[in-house]
Amino acid sequence: MPKAAYVTNVNQNPVYEENAKVLAHITHPGDQFVMRLHAPQTAAKALPGQFVHLRVSNERALRRPISIMLTDPEKGTVDLLYKVIGDGTRLLSERSVGDVIPMLGPIGQPFDLSDTSKRYVLIGGGVGIPPMIFAATRLQGKANCVLFAGSEVAFPFALKPSTMILPGVDGNAILAITSLEERGIASRLASNAGLYGCYEGYVPNLARDYLLALDENVRQHCVLLSCGPHPMLHAVANAGREFDLPTFLSLEEHMACAIGGCAGCVIKTLEHGEEKYRRACVDGPVFPAEILPEFA
Ligand SMILES: Cc1cc2nc3c(=O)[nH]c(=O)nc-3n(C[C@H](O)[C@H](O)[C@H](O)COP(=O)(O)OP(=O)(O)OC[C@H]3O[C@@H](n4cnc5c(N)ncnc54)[C@H](O)[C@@H]3O)c2cc1C
Numbered sequence: 668m669p670k671a672a673y674v675t676n677v678n679q680n681p682v683y684e685e686n687a688k689v690l691a692h693i694t695h696p697g698d699q700f701v702m703r704l705h706a707p708q709t710a711a712k713a714l715p716g717q718f719v720h721l722r723v724s725n726e727r728a729l730r731r732p733i734s735i736m737l738t739d740p741e742k743g744t745v746d747l748l749y750k751v752i753g754d755g756t757r758l759l760s761e762r763s764v765g766d767v768i769p770m771l772g773p774i775g776q777p778f779d780l781s782d783t784s785k786r787y788v789l790i791g792g793g794v795g796i797p798p799m800i801f802a803a804t805r806l807q808g809k810a811n812c813v814l815f816a817g818s819e820v821a822f823p824f825a826l827k828p829s830t831m832i833l834p835g836v837d838g839n840a841i842l843a844i845t846s847l848e849e850r851g852i853a854s855r856l857a858s859n860a861g862l863y864g865c866y867e868g869y870v871p872n873l874a875r876d877y878l879l880a881l882d883e884n885v886r887q888h889c890v891l892l893s894c895g896p897h898p899m900l901h902a903v904a905n906a907g908r909e910f911d912l913p914t915f916l917s918l919e920e921h922m923a924c925a926i927g928g929c930a931g932c933v934i935k936t937l938e939h940g941e942e943k944y945r946r947a948c949v950d951g952p953v954f955p956a957e958i959l960p961e962f963a
C-alpha cells in the first residue's frame with residue numbers, strides 16, 4: 668500500500684467553547700436524530716472528519732463526541748446525525764428546539780482533501796455516514812468523488828433515483844442521497860435489511876464492485892476515506908490493500924476529555940517500524956490505515 672502522510676498539527680487547530688442553540692431536532696426511524704445547532708465559531712472553522720463534544724445534560728459531566736455532518740458558515744449552523752445507543756445519547760435526544768447545549772468544537776485532525784487530482788471514494792456506515800457527507804460537500808466542484816453509504820435501518824435522508832451512472836454498481840442500487848444528487852455528487856446505498864433501491868449487502872462490497880469496474884488508470888488515482896463500525900473499516904482497509912490505494916479511517920473510540928488531556932482514547936500505531944501511542948481525539952480521529960496495526 669502506498670505511504671499516506673500522517674502529520675499531527677494539534678496546536679494549529681483552535682477548539683472553541685460555545686453555547687450551541689438547538690435550531691431543529693428531527694426524529695428518524697431506528698432511534699436516529701438530526702440536530703441543527705447555532706454554533707458560529709465551529710461552523711466557520713470545521714473541516715470534514717472533525718467532531719464536536721456535547722454536554723448532553725447538566726446531570727452528565729462527561730460530554731459525548733458526535734461528528735460534524737454539515738456546516739453553513741454564513742448562517743453559523745452545524746448539523747449532526749446521531750443514534751441513541753445509551754444514556755448520554757438518550758438525554759441528547761430529549762433536548763428541544765431553543766435549548767442551549769455547551770459544546771466544544773471543532774476537534775480533531777480532518778481528512779486531507781487537498782489533492783484535487785484524486786478521486787475520493789467515501790465509504791460510510793451507520794453513524795459513520797456524517798463525516799462522509801461533509802467531505803463530499805467540501806469536494807464538490809474541486810475533485811472527483813463518490814459516496815457509498817450503508818445502513819441496517821432506514822436512511823435518515825431524503826432519497827431519490829440517481830441519474831448518475833456508476834460502473835460496477837448493481838442494477839438494483841438505484842437510490843441516491845437527494846441533497847448530494849442535487850449538487851452533482853454521485854452516491855449509492857447498501858443494506859442487508861431489504862431496503863428498496865439499495866445494494867443488498869455490506870457497503871464495502873458495493874464500493875469494491877465500483878473500484879473493480881474502474882479502468883486501472885482511473886482507479887490508481889482513488890483515495891479511500893471511511894468511517895463506521897470496525898468490521899466495516901477492516902473491509903475498507905482490505906480493499907485499500909487489494910487495489911494498492913491510500914486509505915484513511917476515522918475511528919470512533921471511547922473518549923473522555925476529547926481535547927488531548929486524559930489519554931483515555933489512546934490507540935497503538937506502527938509508524939516507520941516504531942510502535943507509538945496516539946490519542947484518537949486530537950491526533951485522530953482520522954488515521955492512515957497503514958499505521959493502524961488493528962487494520963493491517
Ligand atoms: C470522533 C467520534 C465521532 C462520533 N460521531 C458520531 C456521530 O456522528 N453520530 C453518532 O451517533 N455517534 C457518534 N459517535 C459515537 C457516540 O459518541 C457514542 O455513541 C456516544 O458517546 C454514546 O454515548 P451514550 O452515553 O449514549 O452511550 P453509553 O454506552 O451509555 O456510553 C457510555 C460511555 O461510553 C462512551 N461510548 C460508548 N459508545 C461509544 C462509541 N461508539 N464511541 C465512542 N464512545 C463511546 C460514551 O462516550 C460514554 O462515555 C462518535 C464517536 C466519536 C469518538
Ligand code: FES
Nearest residue numbers: 923925929930948
Ligand atoms: S479523550 Fe482525553 S486524550 Fe483523548
